[in-house]
Amino acid sequence: MTKLYACLGSGNCFKPWLAMHQLGMPFKLELIDVLKGEQKTPAYLSVNPLGVVPHLITETGHGIGESNAMLWYLAEDSHLMPATREGRAEALQWMYFEQSKLEPFISPARFFTTILPDQREARAEDIRKWQTAADAGLSRLDAHLAHRTFMLQSGYSIADIATFGYVHVLEEAGLSMADYPAIAHWVAAVADTEGFRPLSEMGQSHSKAA
Numbered sequence: 001m002t003k004l005y006a007c008l009g010s011g012n013c014f015k016p017w018l019a020m021h022q023l024g025m026p027f028k029l030e031l032i033d034v035l036k037g038e039q040k041t042p043a044y045l046s047v048n049p050l051g052v053v054p055h056l057i058t059e060t061g062h063g064i065g066e067s068n069a070m071l072w073y074l075a076e077d078s079h080l081m082p083a084t085r086e087g088r089a090e091a092l093q094w095m096y097f098e099q100s101k102l103e104p105f106i107s108p109a110r111f112f113t114t115i116l117p118d119q120r121e122a123r124a125e126d127i128r129k130w131q132t133a134a135d136a137g138l139s140r141l142d143a144h145l146a147h148r149t150f151m152l153q154s155g156y157s158i159a160d161i162a163t164f165g166y167v168h169v170l171e172e173a174g175l176s177m178a179d180y181p182a183i184a185h186w187v188a189a190v191a192d193t194e195g196f197r198p199l200s201e202m203g204q205s206h207s208k209a210a
Contacts, residue, residue, distance in 0.1 A: 002027040003057040007034045011165035012067040013054040014199045019074045022195035068095045071158040080158050091159040098163045101137035105130040106166040109173035145182040149189050156193050164190050
């Protein structure tokens with residue numbers, strides 16, 4: 001069975017978890033507490049020597065790192081993979097955009113604003129810089145989504161899941177969804193797709209695929 005090593009609350013870990021639920025794929029979820037350093041223990045390093053999550057072990061025992069690479073693997077020959085060559089290229093374009101213009105800024109701002117709030121004041125200047133950088137990417141994304149329901153004209157795909165991971169929790173990074181009305185409509189549309197499960201359910205016993 002496919003196995004996903006993940007930590008609670010992570011947008012990157014959420015991506016493959018959501019995709020497997022929406023594809024109806026059986027998998028086992030193994031939770032790693034990164035705040036306790038479990039990703040650096042000998043037991044986990046024997047699974048993934050890089051000591052990071054998420055990490056996917058396929059049915060054949062092959063390990064895959066990087067959340068968007070996992071999405072590409074999981075979605076092959078499914079409705080989540082764009083059917084055309086151009087569509088797949090566009091999906092990759094937005095998946096690269098997400099990892100370079102959104103996640104690197106939303107994630108740390110959220111971490112020190114919401115996950116470790118006791119460090120919020122000490123990291124206030126960094127948080128402001130991350131928020132400013134995130135706003136540039138979010139404004140571009142908002143403009144892209146202004147006249148469409150999903151990331152691609154062809155419909156819901158891994159491009160949406162990849163982008164959704166951290167964008168839907170932007171308010172936990174101290175940003176306001178009200179500033180990005182098209183993104184807000186898109187977030188609602190993604191949450192309405194078949195088989196959607198919210199980030200808050202990751203790790204709950206009833207949410208595990210079997």
